[in-house]
Amino acid sequence: MDFNEKEIVESILSGDIELFSMIVDKFKDPIFVFLYRLSLNEALAEELLQQTFLKVYKYLESADTEKGLKNWIYMIARNTFIDYIKKENRIKSVSMEDFQFFLASKSSTPETQAIKKSQIDEVMEAIYSLPIKYSEIMILRYVEEKTYEEIAEILGIPLGTVKIRLHRAKEKLRDMLLSTIGEIDGLS
Numbered sequence: 170m171d172f173n174e175k176e177i178v179e180s181i182l183s184g185d186i187e188l189f190s191m192i193v194d195k196f197k198d199p200i201f202v203f204l205y206r207l208s209l210n211e212a213l214a215e216e217l218l219q220q221t222f223l224k225v226y227k228y229l230e231s232a233d234t235e236k237g238l239k240n241w242i243y244m245i246a247r248n249t250f251i252d253y254i255k256k257e258n259r260i261k262s263v264s265m266e267d268f269q270f271f272l273a274s275k276s277s278t279p280e281t282q283a284i285k286k287s288q289i290d291e292v293m294e295a296i297y298s299l300p301i302k303y304s305e306i307m308i309l310r311y312v313e314e315k316t317y318e319e320i321a322e323i324l325g326i327p328l329g330t331v332k333i334r335l336h337r338a339k340e341k342l343r344d345m346l347l348s349t350i351g352e353i354d355g356l357s
Contacts, residue, residue: 175234182230189229192238193222199239200246206308207250209297217253221246240322243315247305247323254301295345303338310335 172195181188200221205214224245225232232241296307309315309323317335321328 174238178229178232178234178238189226192225196239196242197222200242203243203308203313204246204250206312207247207305208253213253217246217249221249224249236322240319243319243323244325251301291346292342295342298345299338299341302334303341306331306334307338307342 172191174192177188177191181192197218201214201218204217204221205211208214208217221242225242228245232238296304298304299307306320306324309320310317315323317328317331320335321331324331326334
């Protein structure tokens with residue numbers, strides 16, 4: 170079945186709530202991965218995913234289907250995570266085992282894989298120790314591979330602010346890492 174977001178949203182708003190499952194099915198996996206990368210906790214990511222889609226349903230009439238649902242849903246997921254952090258006053262702890270998925274490496278020797286894992290661990294630990302406004306932008310740009318425009322839409326901030334925050338995040342990250350793993354290529 171063709172997935173025309175505008176028609177599906179209009180049908181849902183007209184009372185055909187069964188179609189909401191199409192929205193959930195299309196977006197649940199990438200939104201779960203995004204929430205997991207923010208929270209580093211599978212159970213929490215599942216809980217936040219459910220809360221996100223409850224909010225998507227509740228506020229569906231405010232969705233701009235001309236722009237598409239994807240970034241709007243990312244924005245709701247991000248805000249749900251931020252609300253959780255504020256409500257629970259939680260500080261994220263980093264488990265390096267959670268970063269195994271970053272190690273899909275083309276390295277051929279165990280030595281180069283060990284070096285790469287060590288560097289990835291350092292970088293991810295540093296990213297997660299940044300203030301949330303910087304860590305989320307780094308995750309959206311470099312892990313989720315979002316464009317500046319998509320990040321601006323998801324975070325609800327101007328494009329210029331995205332560029333400034335990303336630049337500041339990279340500066341802070343570079344400063345944190347220079348002392349432990351040397352100069353990071355690609356962050357200059």
